[in-house]
Amino acid sequence: MFGEGFLTSRLEEALGWARKYSIFQYPFVTACCGMEYMATACAHYDVDRFGAGLPRFSPRQADVLFVVGTISHKMAPVMKRIYDQMAEPKWVVAFGVCTCTGGFYDNYATVMGIDTIIPVDVYIPGCPPRPEYVLDGLLKLQAKIQAEHATGRRPPSPDGFGGASPAPEMRPEVE
Amino acid sequence: MTAASLLQAIKDRFPLATRACHSYRGDATVVIGREFLLEVARTLKTDPAFQMNFLMDMTAVDFSAFGSKASPAFFSSSGVSVKASPQIPDPDPWLGPPGPERFVVVYHFFSLALKHRLRLEVPVDEADAEVDSLTSLWACANWLEREVWDMFGIRFRGHPSLKRILMYEEFVGHPLRKDYPVNKRQPLIGPVN
Numbered sequence: 485m486f487g488e489g490f491l492t493s494r495l496e497e498a499l500g501w502a503r504k505y506s507i508f509q510y511p512f513v514t515a516c517c518g519m520e521y522m523a524t525a526c527a528h529y530d531v532d533r534f535g536a537g538l539p540r541f542s543p544r545q546a547d548v549l550f551v552v553g554t555i556s557h558k559m560a561p562v563m564k565r566i567y568d569q570m571a572e573p574k575w576v577v578a579f580g581v582c583t584c585t586g587g588f589y590d591n592y593a594t595v596m597g598i599d600t601i602i603p604v605d606v607y608i609p610g611c612p613p614r615p616e617y618v619l620d621g622l623l624k625l626q627a628k629i630q631a632e633h634a635t636g637r638r639p640p641s642p643d644g645f646g647g648a649s650p651a652p653e654m655r656p657e658v659e
Numbered sequence: 660m661t662a663a664s665l666l667q668a669i670k671d672r673f674p675l676a677t678r679a680c681h682s683y684r685g686d687a688t689v690v691i692g693r694e695f696l697l698e699v700a701r702t703l704k705t706d707p708a709f710q711m712n713f714l715m716d717m718t719a720v721d722f723s724a725f726g727s728k729a730s731p732a733f734f735s736s737s738g739v740s741v742k743a744s745p746q747i748p749d750p751d752p753w754l755g756p757p758g759p760e761r762f763v764v765v766y767h768f769f770s771l772a773l774k775h776r777l778r779l780e781v782p783v784d785e786a787d788a789e790v791d792s793l794t795s796l797w798a799c800a801n802w803l804e805r806e807v808w809d810m811f812g813i814r815f816r817g818h819p820s821l822k823r824i825l826m827y828e829e830f831v832g833h834p835l836r837k838d839y840p841v842n843k844r845q846p847l848i849g850p851v852n
Contacts (some may be wrong), residue, residue: 557846558827564848592843593826601849608710 498628503547503573504626510546510570515553517580517612529615534622543569548625549602550644554582555595567602573632575605575625580612587611605652660775662687663684668708669777673699678782683753688778690757693764696781697791703768703777704796711768711777714797717804719811720763723785724755724837758782762813763788783813792818810835 492588493502525531525539532538542544543566555563567576578598581587584607586596598604608621660668662682669689670677676695681688690697703711714768743749757763760782768777793800793814804815807823812833815821823830827847832839844851 556826560849561847591841592839592845595846595849644688 500630501633503632504629507534507536507548507622507625507629508538508540508546508611509536509548509577510541510543510566511539511550511552512566513550513552514555514559515580515582516658517553520610520612520615520618521550521579523593524615524618529619529650531619533542534623534626538636543567546570547573548575548577550577550579551583551598554580554589555598555601556593557595557608558593559600560595560598563598564601567650575629576602577606577621577625579605579618579621581609584609584610660773662775665709665775665777669699672702672706674829678764679754679757681754683751686778687776688780690780690782693783693790696779697777700793700796703779709777710770710772713769713771714793714799714803715769715776716765717764717793717800717807719783719807719813719835720756720765721761721811721837722751722763722834723761725756737758755834761785762788762806762811764813778851788812788813789816791816794818809833812836818823 511518511521523529525537530537538547543549547570549567549570551563568573576598578584582589582594583598584604586594587613590596595601606621606625607615610617613621662685665687666680666682666689670680673691673695676691676699677689678692690701695816713811726798742825755781762783762785764781764783766779766781767809768779783790788811790813792804794815795817796803801819802824804818805821807813808815809823809825810833822828826834827846830845832843
């Protein structure tokens, strides 16, 4: 009746579905982007609609590392340590242009993008990004989590994005 | 006290220590020799005529590259350059660096009681870049002096723990010195980029 591998593939889908709607984030907030992060988390934009409304301040309990704000060379080992302490499966969101590329900082103090140190799943540029950007990035992350295998990381995809792009009905409706 | 009377009072009190004084843009400024710093600072804090009980800020300036390159006009990056017209006279021109020394340590004092301000400039040579610490008079000088040490490499005699405050201990050099290469990177982890 069921084809070969039917049960395992359904299980993976169910796991991905459960994971993407129960994101426990670790807000690694270092700079002004934290204001937009708070705006996104609060009632008006309400990140809890997407199941990511419960920030954890222990890396052991977190699934997603939100790196929010400029990372200096002095801070970089701390961030790496937080990332290492998180349990698999884990994801990283680079929030704001400073974490993506270093932004307008090009000096002795600033890390030129956190992806030089830890792997990044979703980049949210902007200085700082508006909450709509953040929600869009969160939905892209959810699509990535959904597409992931239950046992391993990041199935290869031709576009390098790790699976399907978000379905149209998942787009945030921000008035 | 007004800026002029404040400067006059300091000049009268310390005729030897005062190398120069001016009130560019209305800010009273005194340039003193560094051997007099502790004495002048103590008087500024304790004397009833001054009562400078608030060290608002201290920093340093590296004049080693001063004037070697013409500064771009204001807003030149936007395509509109604004330059001061030579036809408009400046009644209060800037006097330039206070001395031939490479560094100048700058203190900004404020009197909460008398509501007057004073800027104290202490020129320091590169070969012996050291001035007296003011931590015994203003506790906040502790971290400010650590910052100046970190950024400019100027030592403070008598500081309780003169170590870096902004950069990490492994950092080599002092990044706000003009001879620190603008592209030099010293990451703790990760690639040099």
